Amino acid sequence: MSDLFDLQGDVAVVIGATGVLGGAIAEGLARHGAKVAVLGRNADRGGARVQAIEAAGGKAAFFAADAVNRESLVAANGAIEKSLGPVTVLVNAAGGNDPKVTVTPDNPVENIAIADWHANFDLNLVGGVLLPCQVFGPAMCGRGRGSIINIASVSAHLPLSRVMTYSAAKAAVLNLTSFLAREWATKGVRVNTITPGFFPAEQNRRLLFKDDGSPTPRAQQILGHTPMGRMGEAKELVGAAVYLASHAASSFVTGTDLRVDGGFLSQTI
Template sequence: MSLAFEKKVAVITGGGGVLCSTMAMALADKGAHVGILDLKQENAESVARQITSAGGKAIGLACNVLDTDSLKAAHQKLSDTLGPCDILVNGAGGNHPKGTTSNPFLLEEDLLANKDLKSFFDLDPEGIKFVFDLNFIGSLLPTQVFSKDMIGRQGTSIINISSMNAFRPLTKIPAYSAAKAAISNFTQWLAVHFAKAGVRVNALAPGFFLTDQNRRLLTNENGSLTDRGNTILSHTPMNRFGTPDDLTGALLWLCSGEAAFVTGVVIPIDGGFSAFSGV
């Protein structure tokens, strides 16, 4: 696998984030030329600089995955600089407070007491739409733009980012869980649709990783775990959160020729969370 990606062009959306930047650097370390796309130009450029300073080839560009014109402009720049896309990682995604409930369970007494809590009945449709757009449409549109480069060429693949929430929906975050379930389904559909065109489509389903988005939910200011953080680890047989490097092995394998007969799979990377019943 050490030479599997030499001179291949990999494009990563959300590439300025903790997890996706690690995946970008892993692909670059194996010889890929990497296009880092992020909503924030400075984040994309920062990751690209880390790659180029280590001897790799990369370019960082601002791009909105929900804007086709923005994606097409990024595609043109990447094509002119690096060449046609061989590997697409749809890494952009996230949650929104307006698609989240305050408590895991609906209690009648909370409703009667008129407490200042957000229940299922208070979920904001615009918040739900934001989460679905960012995760699902934000994977569909980049795929439409960049996968055209792949049709009929050898060794091309798409990696979507699903989530453990797609397997076992977490309490309090119905929009995110449902959106990631849509990603898993889309991965299978797209794998079938592209099967005769030579493009493989698979997905990673991370378990629980500490990122900027969830750190406040899982840890306190002093670094100790919140109740939710403790609950997660008690249901994770390996008894730890994932690290960004835990994603790279599966990523490199799925993108390589070693996985040439693998398409339409969603791989849990979760420390055993999905296998554990809780007892």
């Protein structure tokens, strides 16, 4: 393996590694030598992820944590330091849309309850980025070494129809990433985003596929707008994550957004 992408000596926390995209990233970082802390709320899926990493020869452990709860993140941080060592990489991959804040003809903009807006903002921005950075960032700054990777969305750039709250929160993820990149630039901590295009996962399955597995009209629209004409596979995010995690490969890269979207954001019509 090239030294440029060698993560031996790194301890990577992946929040949302119980999910599809975070899971693929966790497995990829482990394949490149990082010890991986699988974080999420679902212990069954977390355990399965750890098993998959270990079966491939990697090292991982599951830590139950709720990204929107500071105490649970602080507890996880302490447990990770004890069992895997000081954290050097943080991947923030918890998030998703919530049907309650999806704008439809039956649920127009003016009907969206502010409490539901706040809950989705809390997941995607506060738990999705801010709280984990507050909990894991200072120790990385103190040691002068760290890479934080936040997962944005194409909807952060120009909003997709229907997902009003999610889009606004993900736009804020880009902005907050730039802020933190500047704030911690001289402290050895780099902060970047990956913007995934469309990848079948749990939180969007019903949006993309009918019961018989065929694409919904919305999925067809998405495919029509994607120059590569297909959706991504989660493993196609690994290269971007390993690059941004590796200090050797991306030592002068901070505040950037790396698009892995099949060209989705490169065209209008």
